[in-house]
Amino acid sequence: xxxxxxxxxxxxxxxxxxxxxxxxxxxxxxxxxxxxxxxxxxxxxxxxxxxxxxxxxxxxxxxxxxxxxxxxxxxxxxxxxxxxxxxxxxxxxxxxxxxxxxxxxxxxxxxxxxxxxxxxxxxxxxxxxxxxxxxxxxxxxxxxxxxxxxxxxxxxxxxxxxxxxxxxxxxxxxxxxxxxxxxxxxxxxxxxxxxxxxxxxxxxxxxxxxxxxxxxxxxxxxxxxxxxxxxxxxxxxxxxxxxxxxxxxxxxxxxxxxxxxxxxxxxxxxxxxxxxxxxxxxxxxxxxxxxxxxxxxxxxxxxxxxxxxxxxxxxxxxxxxxxxxxxxxxxxxxxxxxxxxxxxxxxxxxxxxxxxxxxxxxxxxxxxxxxxxxxxxxxxxxxxxxxxxxxxxxxxxxxxxxxxxxxxxxxx
Numbered sequence: 549x550x551x552x553x554x555x556x557x558x559x560x561x562x563x564x565x566x567x568x569x570x571x572x573x574x575x576x577x578x579x580x581x582x583x584x585x586x587x588x589x590x591x592x593x594x595x596x597x598x599x600x601x602x603x604x605x606x607x608x609x610x611x612x613x614x615x616x617x618x619x620x621x622x623x624x625x626x627x628x629x630x631x632x633x634x635x636x637x638x639x640x641x642x643x644x645x646x647x648x649x650x651x652x653x654x655x656x657x658x659x660x661x662x663x664x665x666x667x668x669x670x671x672x673x674x675x676x677x678x679x680x681x682x683x684x685x686x687x688x689x690x691x692x693x694x695x696x697x698x699x700x701x702x703x704x705x706x707x708x709x710x711x712x713x714x715x716x717x718x719x720x721x722x723x724x725x726x727x728x729x730x731x732x733x734x735x736x737x738x739x740x741x742x743x744x745x746x747x748x749x750x751x752x753x754x755x756x757x758x759x760x761x762x763x764x765x766x767x768x769x770x771x772x773x774x775x776x777x778x779x780x781x782x783x784x785x786x787x788x789x790x791x792x793x794x795x796x797x798x799x800x801x802x803x804x805x806x807x808x809x810x811x812x813x814x815x816x817x818x819x820x821x822x823x824x825x826x827x828x829x830x831x832x833x834x835x836x837x838x839x840x841x842x843x844x845x846x847x848x849x850x851x852x853x854x855x856x857x858x859x860x861x862x863x864x865x866x867x868x869x870x871x872x873x874x875x876x877x878x879x880x881x882x883x884x885x886x887x888x889x890x891x892x893x894x895x896x897x898x899x900x901x902x903x904x905x906x907x908x909x910x911x912x913x914x915x916x917x918x919x920x921x922x923x924x925x926x927x928x929x930x931x932x933x934x935x936x937x938x939x940x941x942x943x944x945x946x947x948x949x950x951x952x953x954x955x956x957x958x959x960x
Contacts, residue, residue, distance in 0.1 A: 549642075550568065550639060551574065551638075551639055551640065554566075554567075568639075571814075571831050571832075571834050574639040574640075574835050575834045577635070577638075577639055578636070578835045578838040579838040579841055581634070581839075581842070582632060582635045582838075582841075582842030582846060583846040585634060585635070585843075585846065586627055586842070586843050586845075586847050589630060590627045590849060590857070593857070594856055594857045597622070597624070597857065602623055617855070617858075620855060621857045622665060622857070622858040622860040623669070624858055624859045624860060625658065625662075625859040625861070625862030625863020625864065625867075627850075627857070628843045628844060628847050628859060628867070629655075629862070631842065631847070632836075632840055632843045633655075635842070636650075636835065636836055636839050639839075644702075644832040645696065645700050645702045645703060646703075646830055646836075646877055647835075647836060649873065650833070650870065650877075652689070653693070653778075653869055653870065653873050654869075656685070656689045656692075656869075657689065657865050657866045657870070659685075660682060660685040660865055661860065661861035661865035662861075664676040664677035664860075664862075664865070665860040665861050687775050689778060689869070690774045690779070693778070693873060693876065694771035694774045695771075697774075702828075702829050703734065704733060705733060705737055705827055705828075706731070706732050706733075706827070706828060707737075732828060735749055735751070736749065736751060736766055736769075738881055739879050741953075741956040741960075742956060742959065744823070744960045746824075746960060747825060748882075750767075750769050751766025753769060777873075777876055777884065778869055778872040778873055780872070781872030781884060781888055782868035782869040782872060783868065783895060784888060784891030785799065785865070785867045785869075786861060786868060787923045788894045790926060791935050792854060793851050793939050794925060794939045794943075796845075796867075797844075797848060797942075797943045797946070799871065800844040800848070801943065801950050802950060803837055803844060806871065806874050807834060808954060809878055809880055809957075810837055811831075811834050812824065813825060813878050813880075814826075814831035814833070814834065822958070824957065827878060830877065830878060836874075837874060840870060844867070853939065868891065871884075871888065872884070875887075883953050886953050886956075887950060889945070889949040890942055890946050894924055894925065897919060898922045900919075900922075901919055901922035902922075925938055925939075
């Protein structure tokens with residue numbers, strides 16, 4: 549909203565009003581406002597949650613310090629969501645299709661997480677919302693995103709093409725000159741890390757089909773990829789949210805890397821220099837992710853060890869969904885296994901543990917475990933590591949993975 553106000557003031561000739569045209573300025577303001585808002589409203593939200601006796605239900609798993617967390621306010625994800633959305637509404641162009649998608653996804657996934665937390669807290673059901681309903685919700689937002697990317701004409705990428713042109717020099721000798729042109733196209737494309745010519749069109753998987761069928765099936769396949777990415781990353785963040793500050797800290801690191809990718813992908817000169825895909829109209833995403841970073845860092849004020857509030861599924865499902873969708877919109881979803889390596893390992897550790905337990909129970913009549921406990925962070929708790937040490941080391945690993953992800957911009 550402030551963007552439109554200052555745009556109007558600029559037209560009236562007010563000195564300095566044009567500063568709101570700069571993405572970097574608005575992104576900086578969004579990050580600062582989100583951080584301040586999270587720390588300011590956090591205290592009031594925690595007080596309200598305590599007053600309503602909305603506390604964490606803890607199952608005794610034999611973990612050190614676990615029972616001390618019983619009754620700690622949960623559903624603190626509302627702090628993160630509010631701290632993201634207010635700066636976005638203030639500083640973004642609200643008619644931008646990418647911003648609209650991010651806002652819808654934030655509210656959508658936040659609602660799913662809120663319902664899950666509500667059932668756990670008020671209905672005293674430790675299982676919360678049934679997994680199939682969560683999946684339906686995640687598939688639903690995936691379909692909305694896929695449909696928008698297919699039908700909306702503002703969702704495009706700029707593709708470079710090289711053409712050989714025969715020219716004649718002064719000696720009347722022909723000479724082949726390669727001219728590079730660019731055009732905006734609507735295509736289910738993404739970037740492949742570690743390759744020089746790294747653009748990949750999902751339609752090319754179905755190369756044996758006719759052009760019309762290839763286009764239709766390619767977009768359908770892309771829709772399935774979108775649904776899978778959003779669901780996987782959202783659930784990965786949910787699995788990671790088990791120690792004080794772990795999910796929020798890792799998400800802030802991932803968000804910073806995504807912000808850098810979004811900035812260079814939305815800038816023609818940087819995209820051209822780095823030889824990456826330029827995405828028109830995507831610069832507003834930089835402001836959104838700046839608010840995301842500020843909100844997650846501000847939440848750490850209360851969520852770091854010992855936590856005064858937990859984000860609950862309201863926060864964790866939303867954070868993961870935001871990260872997955874954001875990566876899709878800037879066409880780097882294939883980098884997520886590296887960038888979100890912490891989420892991936894946490895998710896895979898649970899899958900391995902459950903699968904191995906069922907296999908050994910069927911084969912030997914007794915279930916066996918590979919890890920002392922899953923997700924992985926609980927394995928280290930069982931080994932005797934104190935919680936802050938585990939969280940700090942996971943943050944460091946997340947930082948290393950983010951750096952490796954950024955290095956892919958040049959190493960190809």
